Amino acid sequence: MFYTKCAYKGDRVNGRMEGKGKFTFANGNRYVGDFMDGNFHGQGTIYFTPENGDGKYKATWHEGIAIEGTYYFADGLEYQTTDWQYCTPADRRFWREHNAFIVPPLPVGPGGGVKMIKSIIPDYSNGRVLEIEPDENQHILDDADEVLDTTLVPAELAFVTLPDEVESGVPFTIIVAIQNSNHEVVLPAENDVKITLAFGNGKFECGPKSLHNGRVTFNKCVYTGEGGVAFQAESDGLASPEIMVLKAIIKPPEIVEKPMRVMVTGVPQQVEQGVEFSITVQAFELETGEPYQPTGGVPLRLELASGEGKLGGTLSQELPETGELVFYDVSYDGTDPFNLRIVGPDGESWDATSQPIVPKVAQPAEAVATKLVLLSAISESPAIGHPFTVQVQLHDDEDRVVTTATNLVHLRTHTGEGVLTVTNPVTADGGHAMFEDVVYDGTDPFTLVASADGLLDSEPSKPYTPKTSVVAAIKMLSVDPRVNAQASPFSVHVVGLDASGMVPRDGDVHATLVVASGTGSLVGATTVGPVEGHYYFDDVAYDGLGPFTVKATAPGLPDSEESMACYSGPTLPRAFPGLRPGVPAKLATLLTPAHPAPRSVFT
DSSP states (O other): OTTTTOEEEEEEETTEEEEEEEEEOTTSOEEEEEEETTEEEEEEEEEOOGGGTSOEEEEEEETTEEEEEEEEOTTSOBOOSSSOOSSOSSOOOOHHHHHTTOOOOOOOOTTSSOOOOOSOOOBOTTSOBOOOOHHHHHHHHHHHHHHHTOOOOOOEEEEEEOOSEEETTOOEEEEEEEEOTTSOBOTTOOOOOEEEEEEOSSEEEOOOEEEETTEEEEEEEEEEOOEEEEEEEEOTTSBOOOOOEEEEEOOOOOOOOOOEEEEEEOOOSEEETTOOEEEEEEEEETTTOOBOOOSSOOEEEEEEEEOSSEEESOOEEEOOTTSEEEEEEEEEEOSSOBEEEEEOTTSOEEESOSSOBEEEOOOOTTOOOOEEEEEOOOSSOOBTTOOEEEEEEEEOTTSOBOTTOOOEEEEEEEEOSSEEEOOOOEEOBTTEEEEEEEEEEOSSOBEEEEEOTTSBOOOOOOOBOOBOOSOOEEEEEEEEOSEEOTTOEEEEEEEEEOTTSOOOTTOOOOEEEEEEESSSEEESOOEEOOBTTEEEEEEEEEESOEEEEEEEEBTTBOOOOOOOOEEESSSOOTTOOOSSTTSOGGGGGGGSTTSOOOTTTOO
């Protein structure tokens, strides 16, 4: 596509165009729709540029071939191969002229009749001649005789166009015909016609009007109100049409929903019972990774995913145009650990917590820890060699959390032949001990137990059977932008692959972005979890100067290949390296001062 000057943006499978996407041809025409194995396949539409007619061709495609389809002109007219009735010799009106009830003017001579000149073919200034065909000539004569032989006197008004219902505050059009006593339109009529509100409690504003061939068009009429409404057409000396009662409605704003993903930050590990805390929600478009900008109200709701207590505060809010909102007054009335989730307008939900939040319960001054309680923070069996988190609580004899306890707690396997890697001991804080980055290297089922000097050991955890991760490799997809100022944010897109090279949507491996070459370091959120098999590193920055590359790493998996060459600094050197080692040097000229970067990037 680089050599043909074409472009593609959309889904890919094994590097080929497949799924939903947009293909732009070299001449500017674009195809939007379904792809399969690099071909147009399914439902799709080709949109033509104004230079190519400004129309569109909507079709069903099979392996790049249109099976059936329809062409639409720029004004919306559907092309038909039979029974074509527009711009014909007998009637040269366009489609829009038909819809507007425009009647073509008749050629009237100076004597009040039609002057027939049969021996002369009209000659235009450009040298081209136009000879009227016999059927069109007869059509003109027939209509001329009919008009000239009939005296038309305006007698009444009639509604030609009147909507069945009007939407409050939305413009609409009314067309009124001036007719004779035989209910025929009087073409030369020039009566002054007015539209008034005959019935309704709202406010009516009549838009500008135009008179043509006996028809008066009132554009941009607006009625503000709700319920029954009727309009009246009036003109001096003419009978008004029958009043028709319409319905005025108020429509709620349309909500345009796009696929999105949600990232939650600021979630506390512990909260005090009944005390307010806050969490921040950021929404991104699923396909582009850009901040989600809703065109209508998109309500998001915070609710309990687990826990026996009660969640309080303002738990429902509409997502603003910035794509970020804060649930600022959340509280939990309960003593058991709990999880949170975000629920969208269509019922789709996203986890707001990666591990349970533990409430702090007020304790009497004399409370003393006597035993340990192991809280399983593993929602399912962990992947072999991948880290997980375990929480332990210190209880007294009445099974209350002793928030003043600061004992040293150890974690070990109770059953299992594998090796447990864990940081021991952990000092309890507020009656809780948190073991992070715990790894079990083994394939047999295992259980865990917590212990501390002077306290009863915890009960063994439920048994876990390690599983092999579905992710077999990680692949670098893109870095954007590749050239920026020092410490300016950029985005990196990485994808996980299974053994067959497909993207597993249920992968559970976390990926970390590191510097592959360069003297600086990365700052920002450099470790993220998967979103349906994809990893989005948003707002990371390179704290250094000069060229650099990045790569992705994950526990137990080979590193990804290096990214394309990137550059950080105020100006570009003349000999900026190519895309990767071994790439021909001529490609480096694409990034020399002869092709400067955008002004917004450099000072």
